[in-house]
Structure formats: C-alpha cells, structure tokens
Amino acid sequence: MAVALSVWNLITLLILFIAVAHFGSALQETSPAPPPVVSRIAFGSCSHQSYPQPIWDAVIDFDPQLFIHLGDNIYGDNKRPFRMFGKERTIGPWKNVPRFYPSSEQEMEKKYEIAKQVPGYSRLRKKAQIIGTWDDHDYGLNDAGKEFSGKISSQRLLLDFLDEDEDSPRRKQAGVYASYLFGPKGKQIKVILLDTRYHRDPMGSDGSILGDSQWVWLEKELKGPGSELTIIASSIQVVSNLSATTGPLFGMESWGRFPNERKRLFRLITDTKRNGVLFISGDVHFGEITRYDCGSEYSLYDITSSGLTQAVEAAVPPPFAFVVRFLAWLTPSTMRVYGPKCRYRSCTYGQPNFGAIEIQWDATPQIVKVGVRDTTGAPVAGVDILFSDLQHRSTGQAFDKEKVKQQHCTLETDLPWIVRRRLAFFCFGAVAALFVGLVLLIYMLVRISKKLVRKFKID
Numbered sequence: 030m031a032v033a034l035s036v037w038n039l040i041t042l043l044i045l046f047i048a049v050a051h052f053g054s055a056l057q058e059t060s061p062a063p064p065p066v067v068s069r070i071a072f073g074s075c076s077h078q079s080y081p082q083p084i085w086d087a088v089i090d091f092d093p094q095l096f097i098h099l100g101d102n103i104y105g106d107n108k109r110p111f112r113m114f115g116k117e118r119t120i121g122p123w124k125n126v127p128r129f130y131p132s133s134e135q136e137m138e139k140k141y142e143i144a145k146q147v148p149g150y151s152r153l154r155k156k157a158q159i160i161g162t163w164d165d166h167d168y169g170l171n172d173a174g175k176e177f178s179g180k181i182s183s184q185r186l187l188l189d190f191l192d193e194d195e196d197s198p199r200r201k202q203a204g205v206y207a208s209y210l211f212g213p214k215g216k217q218i219k220v221i222l223l224d225t226r227y228h229r230d231p232m233g234s235d236g237s238i239l240g241d242s243q244w245v246w247l248e249k250e251l252k253g254p255g256s257e258l259t260i261i262a263s264s265i266q267v268v269s270n271l272s273a274t275t276g277p278l279f280g281m282e283s284w285g286r287f288p289n290e291r292k293r294l295f296r297l298i299t300d301t302k303r304n305g306v307l308f309i310s311g312d313v314h315f316g317e318i319t320r321y322d323c324g325s326e327y328s329l330y331d332i333t334s335s336g337l338t339q340a341v342e343a344a345v346p347p348p349f350a351f352v353v354r355f356l357a358w359l360t361p362s363t364m365r366v367y368g369p370k371c372r373y374r375s376c377t378y379g380q381p382n383f384g385a386i387e388i389q390w391d392a393t394p395q396i397v398k399v400g401v402r403d404t405t406g407a408p409v410a411g412v413d414i415l416f417s418d419l420q421h422r423s424t425g426q427a428f429d430k431e432k433v434k435q436q437h438c439t440l441e442t443d444l445p446w447i448v449r450r451r452l453a454f455f456c457f458g459a460v461a462a463l464f465v466g467l468v469l470l471i472y473m474l475v476r477i478s479k480k481l482v483r484k485f486k487i488d
C-alpha cells in the first residue's frame with residue numbers, strides 16, 4: 030500500500046513537473062520582449078502642405094525613433110489677403126470680414142492628402158513612429174476653440190492622417206488628447222499629447238483650455254505609474270507669455286493668456302509629485318527654449334519648435350531678416366534660456382526648424398539634451414538637462430520668495446513697464462520718426478521749390 034502510494038505520488042509529481050515546465054516555457058514564449066529603449070525624439074509644428082518641405086531630410090538624418098506633430102500639421106483654413114481698403118477689408122478698425130474662414134471637409138481631406146504625400150515626410154513615416162496633436166489651423170480655423178462647429182469631422186481627418194486604428198478609443202472621445210508609454214522599465218518615457226482646441230473657452234475669458242474631461246484624464250495620467258521622463262506636448266507655448274511683451278502691437282495664444290489654467294497645470298505637477306516633466310510646444314513661427322523656476326519644485330522647461338515651413342523670417346524678403354532678428358532681440362523675455370548654443374543673440378530662431386530630444390540613458394549622470402535645429406540639422410538653440418534637475422525636492426517649496434525677482438521666475442507682466450513695452454515704444458517711435466522725417470522733407474522741398482520759383486521770376 031505504502032509503496033503503491035509513493036508510486037502514485039511519483040507519477041503525480043512527474044505530471045506536475047512536466048506541466049509546470051511546459052507552462053513555464055509557454056509563458057516564456059508568449060511574454061513579449063521588453064520594449065526598445067527610446068533615446069531620440071524629434072518634433073515640429075506649422076507645416077504648410079503646399080510649401081516646399083526640405084526640413085524632413087534633416088529630421089531623417091537626426092534618426093528619431095519617434096516624431097511628434099505639435100499642430101498646424103496642415104493649414105486647413107483659408108486666408109483672405111491683408112486689405113485695409115476695398116470691399117473686403119480684413120484689417121483696421123473698419124474691417125468687415127474675418128481674415129480666416131474654414132474649408133469644407135473635402136478641402137481639408139485634400140490638404141491632408143497633399144501633406145501625407147510630401148516625399149520627405151513619406152520617408153520619415155517609414156522610419157519612425159509618428160504621433161501628434163493639433164493646433165488651430167488643422168483644427169479648422171485660426172485661433173478657434175470649443176465653439177468651432179467643424180471639430181468632429183476635423184478630429185476624424187487628423188486621426189486618419191495619423192493612421193490611428195479604426196477602433197481606437199481616441200476616435201470615440203471628444204478631442205484628440207492621448208498618452209503613450211515608451212521604453213523598458215527604468216528607461217520609460219511617457220508622452221502626453223494635449224488637446225488645446227476642442228474644449229477651449231474663448232480667448233480673454235480666463236476660462237479653461239483643456240475642459241473638465243481632459244483635466245480628469247490628465248490628472249490620472251500624471252498620478253499614474255511614474256516614468257523617468259514625461260513629455261507634455263502642447264500646441265501653444267506653456268512657459269513663455271509673448272503677448273505680455275508684444276502687446277499692444279499683437280498677441281499670441283499661450284497658456285499665459287489663461288493664467289488660472291496655467292497655475293492649475295503647474296500645481297498638478299507639484300501635487301502629483303511627477304518627476305521628469307518637460308514641455309514641448311509650437312505655434313509661434315520661431316524656435317526657442319524657455320524655463321520657469323517658480324511653477325513647481327523644479328525647473329519647467331518648454332522647448333518650442335515652430336515651424337517646419339512657416340517661420341517669421343520667411344515672411345519678409347531675405348535682406349530684411351536682420352530686422353526680424355533685431356526685433357526679436359529687442360523684445361524682452363524673462364523665461365528664455367540664453368546660452369552659448371544659440372546661433373543668434375536673441376536666442377530665438379526664425380527660419381524653418383524642428384525640435385530634437387536626445388536622451389543619454391547610459392551616461393553618468395543621465396542627461397537629456399534638448400534643442401532646436403535648422404534645415405541642415407545644425408543646432409540653433411540647445412540645453413543639456415540633468416535628470417537629477419527634474420526631480421521634486423522633498424523640502425522644496427513651489428514658490429520661493431527669494432527667487433521671484435530673478436530671471437526664469439519673474440513673470441513678463443511684472444517687468445517695469447518701460448522694459449515690458451520696449452517693442453511697442455520702438456515701433457511707435459520708429460513710425461513717429463518716419464512721419465516727422467517725411468514732414469521735414471516735404472517742408473524743405475516746398476522751400477527749395479519756392480526759392481527756385483522766385484529766382485526764376487527775378488531772372
């Protein structure tokens with residue numbers, strides 16, 4: 030009996046052993062290989078589908094594993110010419126038609142088709158994963174927000190352009206926000222794409238940019254499992270508040286125009302104790318790197334690349350590019366990162382450009398190199414950021430009173446008015462000087478001609 034039992038026991042053990050071994054190897058077979066390490070990411074914004082796009086060669090040479098579209102991926106809306114007089118007046122106090130008007134769905138679709146067939150871009154699509162969000166012109170209308178009626182069809186067209194799966198939840202939600210996780214444990218990068226359009230309240234309302242549902246989602250994303258880096262992509266600038274220094278001449282969209290919403294974003298990073306956050310943004314038609322030291326417990330960087338084709342210097346004839354550069358230099362910025370890696374003194378770059386992020390995972394200390402590059406791939410602005418500088422300090426205080434008066438902490442609106450309005454003073458001054466010069470010239474011409482007439486009479 031005892032012998033039989035132990036034989037049975039042996040057989041059972043054997044079966045168990047075989048089963049476990051088999052199951053184990055089956056597990057090994059089906060458990061996926063760890064995701065590859067991601068260390069090169071490119072991004073960009075503002076590419077007009079009908080303009081030449083030589084920039085893609087430089088992006089491909091950078092050899093990114095991931096490319097992030099930050100919006101204005103096409104110019105879907107239409108623009109009337111600048112006109113002060115005539116039947117359709119688009120500027121001046123007597124303007125009677127808006128400068129921008131939306132396209133039909135078919136026209137938008139056509140524009141996306143053109144964009145997708147740009148040869149350089151097609152090549153990039155074969156080499157790198159491409160993800161993205163939108164800004165106003167691909168949303169369908171310049172500076173539009175939640176009120177825009179074409180947003181549902183625009184969402185479908187953007188997701189088609191990005192090859193989003195037919196059954197992706199992103200096709201069912203209101204807005205195109207999304208998150209991605211790349212890399213194996215210990216080298217993880219979370220990319221959060223914000224939608225700054227679908228739920229945005231009107232400009233000047235100081236209402237919401239993201240809307241309730243997206244805020245709930247974002248909070249969950251930031252609270253969720255940590256990652257070594259978290260890249261938050263926003264179509265509009267997060268750190269720089271350009272309008273504060275370009276007003277009253279012109280204004281740009283930015284998180285700064287919604288001060289409460291911006292505070293909420295920074296507070297969320299502090300409250301969730303999320304480490305390794307970097308912002309990337311587009312929209313403004315130039316590149317720059319900015320940094321805010323009083324938003325959270327560590328420096329918040331915002332790397333702005335704009336545009337892939339649309340850039341401020343390209344809007345003027347080449348001999349006048351220096352004027353644009355001078356004005357960029359003249360406009361004060363409290364947030365911009367100045368440094369030896371800038372091509373120009375202003376540390377802005379107004380020719381076509383793309384953004385580049387390189388992560389040196391195996392370096393000690395670990396660093397992330399961020400920058401803006403030109404159409405040849407050469408850097409025009411850049412900063413090396415230590416991972417250790419993107420960590421909440423346990424004793425830290427979000428708002429250090431000592432620092433408030435320093436660069437990277439002073440808000441643009443807190444600059445002395447004479448500094449803050451420097452650009453406006455210069456421009457009004459230049460116009461006034463031109464006017465006085467013109468009046469003097471006319472006065473002199475009149476005097477000379479009178480003298481000549483008198484001389485002629487005497488003779």
Ligand SMILES: *[C@@H]1O[C@H](CO)[C@@H](O)[C@H](O)[C@H]1NC(C)=O
Nearest residue numbers: 270272273285286288440442
């Ligand atoms: C940004 O500038 C605008 C315009 O001057 C101003 O109303 C707003 O309060 C500023 N935002 C921040 C965060 O300073």
